[in-house]
Amino acid sequence: xxxxxxxxxGLEVHVELATRTKIFCSCSTQFGGAxxxxxxxxxxxxxGSLPVxxxxxxxxxxxxxxxxxxxxxxxxxxxxxxxFYPDNPQNYQISQLYLPICHDGWLEIETESGGSKKVGIHxxxxxxxxxxxxxDEWEDCSLVDYNRSGVPLIEIVSEPDxxxxxxxxxxxxxxxxxxxxxxASDCKLQEGSMRADVNLSVxxxxxxxxxxxxxxxxxxxxxxxxxxxxxxxxxxIELLEEGRAVVQExxxxxxxxxxxxxxx
Ligand SMILES: [Zn+2]
Numbered sequence: 644x645x646x647x648x649x650x651x652x653g654l655e656v657h658v659e660l661a662t663r664t665k666i667f668c669s670c671s672t673q674f675g676g677a678x679x680x681x682x683x684x685x686x687x688x689x690x691g692s693l694p695v696x697x698x699x700x701x702x703x704x705x706x707x708x709x710x711x712x713x714x715x716x717x718x719x720x721x722x723x724x725x726x727f728y729p730d731n732p733q734n735y736q737i738s739q740l741y742l743p744i745c746h747d748g749w750l751e752i753e754t755e756s757g758g759s760k761k762v763g764i765h766x767x768x769x770x771x772x773x774x775x776x777x778x779d780e781w782e783d784c785s786l787v788d789y790n791r792s793g794v795p796l797i798e799i800v801s802e803p804d805x806x807x808x809x810x811x812x813x814x815x816x817x818x819x820x821x822x823x824x825x826x827a828s829d830c831k832l833q834e835g836s837m838r839a840d841v842n843l844s845v846x847x848x849x850x851x852x853x854x855x856x857x858x859x860x861x862x863x864x865x866x867x868x869x870x871x872x873x874x875x876x877x878x879x880i881e882l883l884e885e886g887r888a889v890v891q892e893x894x895x896x897x898x899x900x901x902x903x904x905x906x907x
Contacts (some may be wrong), residue, residue: 646884647848650876651856652811652841653803656818657796658828659772659836660703666771666795667694667737674834678788686793688732700795701744703827704769707797708745710821711764719744721769729787730773738798743768750821752813762814763802770796797827803842803853808869815839815865832863839868844889845879854879855889859903861896871896875903 665672668685684692708715719742723735748764774792778785799818805811819830819837830837844856859875862868874896879889894903 648845648876648880648883649848649850650806650872651803651844651846651853652805652807652872653856654799654801654805654811654814655840655842655858656799656801656815657838657840658707658799658822658830660700660795660797661826661828662697662699662703662795664697665793666697666700666769667793670793672794674836676790678786678790681790682792686732687789688734688792694737697795700769703795703825704744704767704797706825707799707822707827708748708767710825711745711748711750711767711799711818713745713748713764713767715745716742718742724770728773729785730776730792732774732789732792736771736773738770739768750814750817752810752817754813755809760804760810762804762810765800765802767797767799770798772796803844803856808872811841811872812865812869815868832865835863838862841868841872841875843872843875843879845876845883854883855891857889857891858893859896860893860906862898864898867896867898870898870901871903874901878903 665686668683670683670686671681721737722740724738725735727734743766745767749761751759751761754760772791772794774787774789776785776787822828822830828836839862841859842856844854846854859871862871882889893906895906896903
């Protein structure tokens with residue numbers, strides 16, 4: 644390899660908040676439970692049902708924002724993000740697209756060389772989780788469980804300030820420590836109460852512009868995240884070395900095969 648490359652990484656981290664009840668209704672957020680027992684007309688998207696915001700969600704989002712040096716928007720609002728998929732009974736997700744509750748924060752991490760570095764936080768917004776689809780290949784059908792539908796989430800969107808897997812892990816560990824200390828979430832990657840999507844691009848060292856980025860999903864441990872970053876970095880550099888272009892797309896990481904595939 645003749646050229647030298649730099650990796651540019653940003654993260655979208657979803658965290659399930661530790662409230663007793665869901666974001667817009669009084670159904671339980673408890674993990675598990677028989678399918679569709681923690682549901683009501685609001686979180687199953689019945690026509691005419693009225694969402695009422697859970698105060699604790701706002702308080703947790705604010706606490707995380709303040710602990711990560713964010714500015715707090717005095718006026719914020721929710722928006723409907725329309726998409727049609729069976730895990731989403733309303734056909735829209737209630738999220739914050741334009742005026743998120745927190746913005747422009749940062750976290751300080753320690754780097755491998757023993758120094759420190761600030762990673763910018765673009766924004767933190769509140770939103771609701773979707774239900775879960777279970778694909779039963781034996782019965783040849785798909786089933787849906789809405790117990791998770793309406794569980795409160797915050798999404799923490801970083802700036803593209805990280806340059807390698809070690810910085811990403813240091814950022815995630817710091818974030819998890821802060822959120823756990825605040826009691827806002829238990830941040831368990833295996834149970835999905837903390838989930839990270841990795842946006843990654845490569846560019847020639849010293850290049851002024853970012854390369855084309857891809858998003859890698861389905862990462863449920865820090866080790867999987869580190870392996871996915873290494874795999875995706877190599878894949879993109881190989882494409883560029885062959886004179887081909889990186890396609891902007893979402894890819895699903897398969898940690899057993901240690902490779903990623905484009906998602907439809
Ligand atoms: Zn409900």
